[in-house]
Amino acid sequence: MVLWVLRGLFVLLMGAVSFMAIKSDAESFGRGGDLMVAAAMLFAVILVVVDLVLTRKSLAALSGAFLGLVVGMVFAFALGLIVDMMVGVFADVAKGEEGYAKFAPVVGAIKLMLGIVCCYLSISFILQTKDDVRFVVPYVEFAKQSRGARPLILDTSVIIDGRIADICDTRIIDSPLFIPRFVLQELQAIADSADKLKRNRGRRGLDMLNKLQTNNKVEIRISDARVPNVDESSDVDQKLVALGKKLDGRVVTNDYNLNKIAQIRGVDVININDLANALKPVVMPGETLCVRIIKPGEELGQGVGYLEDGTMVVAENTREKINEEVALTVTSVLQTSAGRMIFGRPEGTPLAPRRPRTRL
Secondary structure (H helix, E strand, O other): OHHHHHHHHHHHHHHHHHHHHHHHOHHHHHHHHHHHHHHHHHHHHHHHHHHHHOOOOOHHHHHHHHHHHHHHHHHHHHHHHHHHHHHHHHOOOOOOHHHHHHOHHHHHHHHHHHHHHHHHHHHHHHHHHOOOOOOOHHHOOOOOOOOOOOOEEEOHHHHHHOHHHHHHHOOOOOOOEEEEHHHHHHHHHHHOOOOHHHHHHHHHHHHHHHHHHOOOOOOEEEEOOOOOOOOOOOOHHHHHHHHHHHHOOEEEEOOHHHHHHHHHOOOOEEEHHHHHHHOOOOOOOOOEEEEEEEEEOOOOOOEEEEOOOOOEEEEOOOHHHOOOEEEEEEEEEEEEOOEEEEEEEEOOOOOOOOOOOOOO
16 A cells, blocks of 8 residues: 555656646746646656566665666776777877867767666676675675564465364464465365365365464464465475575475475474374383274284374284273383384283294
8 A cells, every 4th residue: 555655656746846847947848848747747657567567576686787887887987088098199189179179079979888888788797697696795695584473384285184273273373374375276276176085185175274264363364475486387395395485484284295395495394293293192111001992903812992192002912802991001112104103911911921032
């Protein structure tokens, strides 16, 4: 809104200045004064339109162009002195100042062309090499400092998973959640898929998204930010990593590959699976727990049950107690890439004797 007010004032000021200039010398302009005011305002409107069309602006490019202009003018001034000196040498000494005045129009044109050439070459050279030269003052790279909490950028997989909505209900998240527009488009494409499984996953993601937007315990923002240096045809993972780097945010995902790519690119990642594993209760050997045996295990006499958090429990001598609650004593805990496994035996049951090793 402020920008539109500024643009309107710019157009009005251009018209007002031209009107005041014409009013001060109305005899010189005559009836063409109105056309001059209209031309000035039209020129201002054209500048505003150009400003709107050029959406991608770069402070580095602007500073580079300014530096190139200054360098070009310095070179042009130096070359102009050389031209004046050469003209003074080759002019007719006998004619004195009249000899130099004879070449004055040509000298002025040459100096003007030299200035234009020097400015063009210096600006072109600096803009093409601005990414290679970092020790010049206008090319100092400024790190973007975000105020407040860093934003969390949600991936498609974490929205479909749905656990992020439960985490938001705990009020533990105080950062705004950013949902990029291209993630919404991917969710819509999955929901419209011909594959029934994908279609169900996409619809679940849209339901979870609606649940997040109606949750007053967290701030949700739909981001339309343009991702620099990323083609429109690039996949969502590359856009997420680039957006996280641009916004200085953290990507929330369940995707293992995206996790690794973001870490390589220097973007912080929050993996919901890692968070869930970290919140699982710690069970030490010798402790007791109660588990319902739901199926037989792979080994003889084993039964398998699960804790409330999904941790698998393998119990000895419980194959005959399927669908029963059994009190177990933990014998060992195994942490794997797939999760945590707990091994135990019924309370009061001694350890199974080890089989003697036979030597061949």
